[in-house]
Amino acid sequence: MAKSELELSWKDLEVGCVVSEPGNASQYRTGDWRSVRPVWDTEKCIKCGVCYIFCPDMAIKKTEDGYFEADLYYCKGCGICAQECITGCITMVEEEE
Amino acid sequence: MGERVGIEVSLAAAEAVKMANVDVVAAYPITPQTHIVEHLSELVADGELDAEFIPVESEHSAMSVCCGSSAVGARTFTCTSSQGLALMNEIVFIAPAMRLPIVMILANRSLSGPLSIWNDHTDVMSVRDCGWIQFFTENGQEAFDHVMFSFRVAENPAVSLPIMMNMDGFVLTHVIEPIEFWDQETVKQYLPDFEPVNRLHPDNPVTMGAFGLPGIFTEAKMAQDQALINSKAVILEAWKDMGDLVGRYYKPVETYHVEGAETVFLSMGSVGETVSLAVDQLRARGKPVGQVKLRLWRPFPFEEFREAVRGVKQMIVIDRAITYGGVGGPVASEIRSFLYLEENMPIITNFLCGLAGRDVTVEDYMAMFEKTEQMVKGKVRQEDYIIYGVRE
Numbered sequence: 001m002a003k004s005e006l007e008l009s010w011k012d013l014e015v016g017c018v019v020s021e022p023g024n025a026s027q028y029r030t031g032d033w034r035s036v037r038p039v040w041d042t043e044k045c046i047k048c049g050v051c052y053i054f055c056p057d058m059a060i061k062k063t064e065d066g067y068f069e070a071d072l073y074y075c076k077g078c079g080i081c082a083q084e085c086i087t088g089c090i091t092m093v094e095e096e097e
Numbered sequence: 098m099g100e101r102v103g104i105e106v107s108l109a110a111a112e113a114v115k116m117a118n119v120d121v122v123a124a125y126p127i128t129p130q131t132h133i134v135e136h137l138s139e140l141v142a143d144g145e146l147d148a149e150f151i152p153v154e155s156e157h158s159a160m161s162v163c164c165g166s167s168a169v170g171a172r173t174f175t176c177t178s179s180q181g182l183a184l185m186n187e188i189v190f191i192a193p194a195m196r197l198p199i200v201m202i203l204a205n206r207s208l209s210g211p212l213s214i215w216n217d218h219t220d221v222m223s224v225r226d227c228g229w230i231q232f233f234t235e236n237g238q239e240a241f242d243h244v245m246f247s248f249r250v251a252e253n254p255a256v257s258l259p260i261m262m263n264m265d266g267f268v269l270t271h272v273i274e275p276i277e278f279w280d281q282e283t284v285k286q287y288l289p290d291f292e293p294v295n296r297l298h299p300d301n302p303v304t305m306g307a308f309g310l311p312g313i314f315t316e317a318k319m320a321q322d323q324a325l326i327n328s329k330a331v332i333l334e335a336w337k338d339m340g341d342l343v344g345r346y347y348k349p350v351e352t353y354h355v356e357g358a359e360t361v362f363l364s365m366g367s368v369g370e371t372v373s374l375a376v377d378q379l380r381a382r383g384k385p386v387g388q389v390k391l392r393l394w395r396p397f398p399f400e401e402f403r404e405a406v407r408g409v410k411q412m413i414v415i416d417r418a419i420t421y422g423g424v425g426g427p428v429a430s431e432i433r434s435f436l437y438l439e440e441n442m443p444i445i446t447n448f449l450c451g452l453a454g455r456d457v458t459v460e461d462y463m464a465m466f467e468k469t470e471q472m473v474k475g476k477v478r479q480e481d482y483i484i485y486g487v488r489e
Contacts, residue, residue: 005312010319015257016196017317018295019304 030057034077036092038070044089051081051090099278106237107132107270109278110202113244115146116284120171120291123151123162127181128214129266130204134176156181160188160199167197167259168305170296172248175199178266179206179220186224192259193228194321195306196294198251199259200244201229205366206266207453215454216266218366218417221394222427228321230260230328231395233366237274240264242345245279245288250335252291256328263394265367267454283342325396332393349398350405351390354380358387360411360469362462365391365428368415368451375462386466391428399435406436412443413469416482417451425482444473450485461486 003012014020038051051068052060059074060081070081082090104112111133114122122141124134140146149166153159159175167173177185182203192199207213208220221231230250234240243262251260264270279287295303309317332349340346353373355361364372369390379386389405389412391398406412416426424430429447436442446469451457465485472479 005310008313008316010316010323013313013316013320015294015324016194016305017307017309017313017320019307020295022302022304 029073030059030076031071031073034072034075035095036077036079037072037075037095038077038079038081038090039093040067040069041089041091042067044087046087046089048086050084050086054080054084056080099280099283101275101277103273103275104237105132105271105273106240106264106276107204108136109237109241109274109276110244110264111136111140112278113241114174114200115140116279116281117174117245117248117288118172118284119146119148119174119248121149121151121162121166121173122175123153123159123166123173124175124177125153125156125159125181127156127178129206129216129270130176130178130181130202132270133202133204137174156185157188160185160192163199163201164188164192164195164197164306167192167199167293168195168295168297170291170293170298172252172291173197173199174201176202176204178204179208179214182220182224183208189224189227189229191306193325194317196257196321196324197259198248198257198291198293200247200251200262201259202240202244202262202264204266204270205263213453214266216268217452217454218263218427219419219452221261221263222418222420224261225395225427228258228325229395230256230258230325230332231263232261232393233263233391234269235367235369235390235392237269237272237276238345239347240269241276241278242339242343242347245284246335246339246347248291249288250328250332252289252293253328253331253335254292254294256324256331257294258324258328263366268367277343279343287338287342329393329396329398347392348401349391349393350401351392352405353388353390355387355389355405355409357385358409359385360413360466361387361389361406361409362466363389363391363412363414363428363432365394365415366417368417368457371457371459372415372462375459375466378459379463379466384466397431397435402432402435403439406443408441409443411469411473412445413465414445414447415451415465416447416449419449419452419484429482444479446472446479447482448485449482455486457486 141150336347414429425447
């Protein structure tokens with residue numbers, strides 16, 4: 001997707017709005033939808049990876065030291081990670097402008 | 098040219114689908130469409146037609162299968178009526194948005210209730226705004242010819258839209274008419290192989306039917322609208338080429354005795370032939386009456402229609418569907434709206450008739466003409482629409 005959809009005129013669209021570039025959903029910044037973001041308390045985190053497993057968008061990645069963090073390009077702030085976290089180490093924090 | 102045979106119009110239409118060498122037929126039987134799909138399933142079972150006949154469990158599935166088969170590049174046909182169209186409604190709107198060139202015969206039947214199997218146009222008018230190319234046939238020969246026409250127009254890469262061929266239930270589907278068949282060589286000359294614009298294929302993966310956010314939806318609709326409008330050029334060319342090949346030249350708007358006519362009837366579908374008889378009788382009495390037949394309904398043939406009714410003072414629009422609580426039948430409301438900005442707009446009277454198979458005779462059309470004259474002269478109040486022949 002060379003252009004953002006807001007730059008496309010109706011003449012630019014493929015016939016039937018076919019998406020001709022496979023896998024280009026990865027270019028879509030679903031992080032724009034987020035109003036709250038997950039924040040990990042590494043004091044409580046036991047590195048179990050439950051948050052990583054439950055994230056519906058695979059937007060949680062493992063850091064070099066074995067903890068986890070959200071990829072904010074994709075994280076929609078749904079809060080499932082915080083809900084599922086065994087030790088309650090994830091807090092959903094309001095996004096500020 | 099092929100031979101002329103006496104055959105039920107439904108069977109002739111099915112034979113035409115066979116001659117078009119269709120790849121996939123997915124349909125669910127419903128009166129009065131049944132004979133078309135029954136015959137196609139026989140042709141496949143007997144090995145006369147090398148196609149997949151998919152006996153789906155509902156019309157919703159029929160149209161879904163059609164979308165899938167068309168998307169992989171198979172020439173696709175289906176056929177339904179009334180409640181069947183209502184049940185497939187969701188997918189009917191998706192097919193043109195995905196630009197899938199499915200051919201569907203709609204054997205027109207009243208939408209329930211009361212439960213009815215008989216003919217009128219309430220089914221097709223319920224999907225007026227679905228985005229398909231829509232046209233009406235008037236007799237068996239037109240129905241046969243327009244199967245080939247439908248595949249050719251729909252699959253043209255510049256069009257790539259589904260097409261709905263309307264064919265009045267019983268009045269056309271169940272009558273035996275003398276029909277001139279095309280020979281296979283003529284079909285081959287007229288109808289090229291289907292080369293889809295986009296095709297679902299593992300070697301070149303694409304996504305079809307993705308969602309559209311508010312930021313792109315309006316553009317998508319604009320593109321779809323333009324595609325339907327632009328299909329008219331291909332439609333005209335397909336009619337011209339058919340005329341050159343088989344000698345029958347069709348037009349988006351047909352006229353009958355419009356020269357010097359002050360009043361014209363506007364008809365769609367099989368009632369047209371009865372209206373023509375009424376016009377003959379009125380002309381014999383010295384009344385300046387003519388007839389305009391609207392064959393192409395979507396895209397609406399604005400220029401041709403404007404030309405056909407130029408100079409006309411009164412127009413009697415025959416509607417075969419009700420718009421409950423509205424300003425008139427669907428055809429009349431559209432014609433009034435279209436002509437509103439024209440200079441010398443004719444007076445338009447609107448008769449809703451022939452609902453659920455009720456006969457409308459030559460005498461009835463002449464009575465509509467009389468009533469229109471009275472309304473025009475101010476002898477009776479002009480009404481937005483009249484449900485003709487209703488018992489008080």
